[in-house]
Every structure is written in C-alpha cells, then in structure tokens.
Amino acid sequence: MSYLIETILSGLLAGVMYSLVALGFVLIFKASQIFNFAQGVLCLFAALTLASLMLGNTPFSELLHTLGLPNDWMPVVPIWIAVPITILVMIGLAFVIERFVLRYLVNQEPIILFMATIGLAYVLEGMGDLMWGSDVKPLSVGLPEGALDWMFDRFDIYVDKLEIAAAVVATVLVIALSLFSQYTRIGRALRAVADDHQAALSVGISLRTIWIIVWSIAGFVALVAGTMWGAKSGVQFSLSLIALKALPVLILGGFTSIPGAILGGLIIGVGEKLAELYAGPYIGGAIENWFAYVLALAFLLVRPQGLFGERIIERV
Amino acid sequence: MKMKVFVAALAATVALGAVPALADLTMPSLSYRTGPYAPNGIPFADGYADYWTLLNERDGGIEGVKVKNIECETAYNTQQGVECYESTKGEGSLAYQPLSTGITYQLIPKATADGIPIHSMGYGRTSAANGTVFPNVFNFPGTYWDAASIIIKYAMEQEGGSLKGKKVALVYHNSAYGKEPIRTLEKLAEKHGYSLMLLPVDHPGQEQKATWLQVRREKPDYVIMWGWGVMNQVAIKEAASIRYPMDHFIGGWWSGAETDVLPAGDVADGYKSINFHSVGNDFPIYSDLQKYVYDAGKAAGDGSNAGTVLYNRGMAAAMWAAEAARTAMKIHGTKDLTPPMMRDGYEALNVDEARLNELGLPGFTVPVKVTCANHGGPGLGLIQQWDAKAKSWKIVSDFIGADREVVDELIVEDSMAYAKENNITPRECK
Structure with a gap:
C-alpha cells in the first residue's frame, strides 16, 4: 500500500513539474493564439543564463577564445543579482521577438506563427550554445533536495523535497498569475485580448505591447520551470526537450486554461507513473513517455477541447 | 627579361611538381x-x-x-x-x-x-x-560485453566471490547502445545465479522517477547503469535521493565522466564506474x-x-x-x-x-x-570511484579481465x- 501511495505522490509531484512548463504555453496561446514551439527552449535559455551568471561564465567565451580575446572576465554573480538580470534578459528577449518576428506576422494564419516559433526555437538554442557553451552547468539556487526524511523514516514513503518545492512554487505562481490577471490593468488588458482581439484593439489596447508583456511573463514562467528542472539534472541542452512532457498536459488540460494545465499535469503525472510501474514490467518497460500521449488522446475522444479548454463551435 | 623570369618560374613549378607532395x-x-x-x-x-x-x-x-x-x-x-x-x-x-x-x-x-x-x-x-x-x-x-562481465566480476569480488541469490538491476538507455550488455548479463546471471532486472530509460532520460521507484521496490543488491548524457546525471541524483548505496551503483564506461557526477554535487560521492584508461593529467x-x-x-x-x-x-x-x-x-x-x-x-x-x-x-x-x-x-577494465569532496575519480581496482569463456x-x-x-x-x- 505504501508503494502505491508513493507512486501516486511521485506522479502528482512529477505532474507539477510538467505543469510548470505547460503554463508558459498556455499564457502565450491564450493571449495570441500562438502555439509557442519555442517554450521548451525558452526554459533552457533562461536556466542557461541564470546558471552561467551564477557560475561566472563569460558570454560568448568560446568565440572570444577563438578570436584570441580574453574570455575569463565575468565575475561570479550572486543569486539575488543573477535572478533579476535573467528576468531582464527574458524581457529583452520578448522585445526582440516582438520586434523581429511577431510584428511582421500580425494577422497571419496560426500555422505561420507556429512555424515562426519553430524557427525561433532553433535560433534561441543556437544562441544559447554560442553564448554559454554546451557543457552541463550545475544550478544550485538553495532548493532542498533528496528524500523528505520524516516520510522516508517513519512511513517508508519516498517523496522528493525538490518536487515539493516545485509544487509550492507552482501554487504561488498560479495565484500570482490569477491575481495579476484579475486585479491589474495590464492583466485585464491581457484578458480582453484573450477574449477578443478585435474588440480589444478597438478600445485602444496595443496588441504589440500586450505581446511583449505576455512573452515576458512566459519568459519568467520559463525561468521558474527551467530552474526547477535545471536544479534536478544540471542545466544542459536536453532541457529543451521537456516541452515534450508538457504537450500531453496541454492536450488534456486545454490550451487556454491555467487550472487545466495544473490539473492536466497532475493527471498525466500520476497516469504515466502508475502505467510504468504496474503495466511497464509486463510489456518491456519505458512506456511512460508514450503512455502520457495515449492518456491525453484517449481523453480527447471524450472531450476534444480538453478539461477546461474553450469549446469552439464554428458554423459554416 | 620578363620572358626569362616566366620561364624560370615555370621550370621551378614543374620541378616542384615533379616531386609529389605527401x-x-x-x-x-x-x-x-x-x-x-x-x-x-x-x-x-x-x-x-x-x-x-x-x-x-x-x-x-x-x-x-x-x-x-x-x-x-x-x-x-x-x-x-x-x-x-x-x-x-x-x-x-x-x-x-x-x-x-x-x-x-x-x-x-x-x-x-x-x-x-x-x-x-x-x-x-x-x-x-x-x-x-x-x-x-x-x-x-x-x-560492452567485456565491460558488463568485468562489472559482474567486480561485484562478485565485493560479495566475497559469489552473487548467488543476489539481485542485479540494469538501468539502461533505451537504444541500441543501452541494450548491448543485456545478453551478457543474462548469460552471466545463468552462470552465477543472480537475478537480473531490466529497467529501460527513454531518451534523453530527464525524467526517471518511475525507474527509481522500481529500484526502491525491488531493492537490487547492485545497480549497473548503461547511460549516456543527461540520463547519467539524473540517475545518479535519483539513486542518491532514494538513498541507494552509491558504492553498489556501477556505471559502464560511458557513464563515468566528470560531467555525469558534478551536477549531482556531494550526493554523487562513492558512485563507481568501469574505465579502460587512467584519469587525470x-x-x-x-x-x-x-x-x-x-x-x-x-x-x-x-x-x-x-x-x-x-x-x-x-x-x-x-x-x-x-x-x-x-x-x-x-x-x-x-x-x-x-x-x-x-x-x-x-x-x-x-x-x-x-x-x-x-x-x-x-x-x-x-x-x-x-x-x-x-x-x-x-x-580489461578497472573500477573508478567518484570522490565528491576532491571532485576527482579515484581508481579502486586493478585492471580486471572479462569472463572470456562467456564473452567469447x-x-x-x-x-x-x-x-x-x-x-x-x-x-x-x-
């Protein structure tokens, strides 16, 4: 019985980690109807920047080395400065994305915008490599790690402290995002754009400003998700692949719902862990990755818009 | 004059060309x-x-x-x-x-x-x-088969010469690479009387919670890892998190580099892997x-x-x-x-x-x-062990030979x- 409880708890907490990534997708999709393929790379880029600053890595170090220029002049930046700098970098990135990518694609088909984000993902990944190198960067932001001792010692149940921290962070993040969208002027503008682009424009809301704000917030969420995943495995380029973990969460939870992303993550997390541990041994194992998609697709048969997604009815 | 220079240059070129450059x-x-x-x-x-x-x-x-x-x-x-x-x-x-x-x-x-x-x-x-x-x-x-058999030999040495009745788990990259040692380990299991548990991890291996919950449930005496890339770092952290004894966790020779253990920090201390060359400079x-x-x-x-x-x-x-x-x-x-x-x-x-x-x-x-x-x-292969404090590998065995009878x-x-x-x-x- 304790093993089942352990599996469910681990699944729930792993699901929270997936939800953190999924949140970034939802924010951008809600405000601009763009499925941002680059969200995983945004997580990587944010975590790379934070870890590199904290390690004192000089940006473009290898390029400087090749050019025969000094490449060891960057000081180690303490976390309380490194985090704000990384947030500023992500805001700057949002400006650049709006200025050089999105601005020219207003009113284009969603598929064009989606393709643009694929390109963006590759550019950002290459830029991250060029700036900070491809080596694994340990990321220590003071988060607790290892098994939760009293659960382990008393009940022989293993729960990872890092994932509990992630659950707390995700809760705070969702509350903050909800308060922001409900009670601030910008938040209301975001909701207006999400509800109806044309109507929002007609009352003077600038779509470009909204896009910059949304991409900045998604960048911040990416920083949080990247930090959590980076603390787990070190920051490295495989981090961009965590987006694949968020996709079934989005299918299940809906592309436009923050609670959906959270609940979807929890269902996927528990579902895949139970499948791996109880069915996996009979069919060769390593089923959790694809089982998450099976679960999400099965759910689509019953509820195509996802758990909390908006039901779109178009009459022709 | 110009003609002379031209002819001289041409002659020089031909002469140089006559000796084929390597x-x-x-x-x-x-x-x-x-x-x-x-x-x-x-x-x-x-x-x-x-x-x-x-x-x-x-x-x-x-x-x-x-x-x-x-x-x-x-x-x-x-x-x-x-x-x-x-x-x-x-x-x-x-x-x-x-x-x-x-x-x-x-x-x-x-x-x-x-x-x-x-x-x-x-x-x-x-x-x-x-x-x-x-x-x-x-x-x-x-x-790979040499490496797998050397790891088993080393584990046997650690257990006083026998693995009979013991449980060995293989955590492997679910790819052609990761599957290579399975056959040898199965054959050796028949020979030495240990039971083998296979735990595949899909590319890239960023999420391995389920794998390590299985390790927790089955409590193998040794875990052998055939990983590469992020899979190694995550596995070492997960093993430490479930308090698996790190000196019973042995990686193949592609699971034993600094890049595999450094991100895990102090908890990687004691992790072992096989190697076929010395470490350091x-x-x-x-x-x-x-x-x-x-x-x-x-x-x-x-x-x-x-x-x-x-x-x-x-x-x-x-x-x-x-x-x-x-x-x-x-x-x-x-x-x-x-x-x-x-x-x-x-x-x-x-x-x-x-x-x-x-x-x-x-x-x-x-x-x-x-x-x-x-x-x-x-x-031949030797076993190295990670010293997290010194941030270096220490060689803890002599070169060990593979079980030629089985491998050959x-x-x-x-x-x-x-x-x-x-x-x-x-x-x-x-």
Missing part, C-alpha cells in the same frame, strides 16, 4: 558539440583534436606527414552521422571513430564496402571483435600538450576539458589511430596511406607498456595487441549469425 593524413572526427549529448561529445572531441595538434606541432605529424583532423557535427544523431560519413569519406578519410553505437551500426556495411576501417573504441557492435567476420571494424581495447604527455597546444593557443574548444575522463579517452582514440598509421607506414613502406593500408595498420597494432612510455603515457591504458581474429583487444562464446555466436544473414564467408586467420 598528402595530409585525414582523420575525420564525427563529433557532437551541440544537442542533448554535447556535454559528453565535447571533451572527447577536444582530446581527439588536441592529440593531433600535438603531433603536428611537436613532431610535424606522423613520421613527418601532417594530420588533418576534419570535424563533422552529428549531434549524436544516426542519420546525421551517416551524412557526415558520406560527406567526408571523399576527402581521403583514413579511419572513422563514430562515437555512437547507432552510427557505428549504420556505418559497418558502408565502410566495409568502401574499405575504410572503423574504430568503435569500447562501443558499437560488440561482436565486431571477431575479425574473421568484421575485417574492417575494430572495437579494442574492450567491448599526471602524465608526461601533458607537459608537451601544455607547451605545444594549450600555451600556443591551439587547444580545441576553450581548453577547459584537459585531464577529464572523456578528454583522455578522446586522446586515447587518437593515440591508437596514430600508432595504427605508423604501423601501416612500416608495413607498406610508404607514408602515403590509403584506408586499406590504415586497416592493415590497425590489424597489426601493438602498443605495449614500453611504447606507452615512449609516448609519454606510462600506465595510461592497457597494452593493446590487435590480431587478424581479435579486433576487440585485451578486454557470445561473440562467436552473434558474429556468425551476422555472417549468415549477410552472406559473409569468415576469412581465415593464420
């Missing part, structure tokens, strides 16, 4: 400096490149012929690896080191048809150790590397990987290739090598302790003597099956 020895490097596996690919590629730079700068190349190291980025992707092979083989490439089991599998028939040798050093298709069936493929100094060759490569600003990459496990391994790969080229020159009496000559050089390779001393690498790795029938080398039988069985499938008549080796 072409560089082209050694391609199918590297991966980008993508999820870059942290492992970079130090290997740096070590490989720096060794060639050292030979060129210090000795003017191999026997006076410069070496051209051409890198092609595979991103550890099999398709890209094959494209790299196709795009570089025309440049006179003498031998390929794919650094990927998947790419090696794809290149074996191609390179064999093209007559170009492959050195899949400690990876690739294990049964390619049978030189009678795979004349163009070399996988010395040891194979306490070898005479490093003073030459410092003088001719690092100080001269000619190091590959940013020069920060010197002395790491995978850097040393890249250097070992280049060292054996250089010695194979030297041997080929002696056999054929020419410095103008072709891939078939290079193959002959590999097959007659003999790098013993004395030669390692001359190369500035005393005790760096095992002596290797390749023969027509045995392309797998001596199949499997190699013959598998290679003969390959020969039958591909209508290959095994050649005679005298």
